[in-house]
Amino acid sequence: MLKVYTILCRAGKMDNYSYLLVNEKSGKSAVVDPSEAAPIIKKCDELGIKPDYIFNTHHHFDHTDANLEIKSLYGSKVVANINDAARIPGFDIGIHPGETFTLGDSTAEIIDVSAHTQGHILWYFPKDKIVFTGDTLFNLCIGGLFEGSIEEMYSALQKIKQLPDDIVFYPGHEYTLHSIPMALHLLPNSEKLLQYVQKARQNLARNLPVSPIPLGLEKECNPYLAANSPEEFQELF
Ligand code: FE
């Protein structure tokens, strides 16, 4: 199984999440979206882990800024969408969307969700029931359209909606607090959303991340996932 450690980076500024993944059987490990070196190094050293890989979801600096430092410190290999080779610092191993990448006995499916950026990918581990959504899906919200259209984001989100309800997702930022008012405004009668918000506020008050959240719950509570047609989705912008 895959053990996931959530590491808050750029705290109080962009509130990024990097994740340290350890395949427990093999000891193979990876960092998802190294945003800031110091907190990641602290966690790696605390656990005595030298990450074998760096997995990037997209090229933005707040997800790749520590690629080179982590790589030079631990010899980690940078794995990313081959189509983003020129924009990912320290790029080593290219994967095509639709392919898989293995970490010990855990396997990730690489899913193209181009919209926030062209070439943005999901790292989906079906057997471990985990997906890393970068800046495509946040708790109760989605990422901005930097390099894509509303239509592209809609189809990217349909790919996420097709993933099983019983997996959990890990986003690229802690933006929940900012997303609550709009979600409540758009889905005012959802009992599940009220419970979600209550739990989220409790976590944040204790400086804990809101995720992992079951994707099935997110599908019901996130207005962007709850939209059932391109027209309904369009109205959210
Ligand atoms: Fe981004």
Ligand code: ZN
């Ligand atoms: Zn970001």
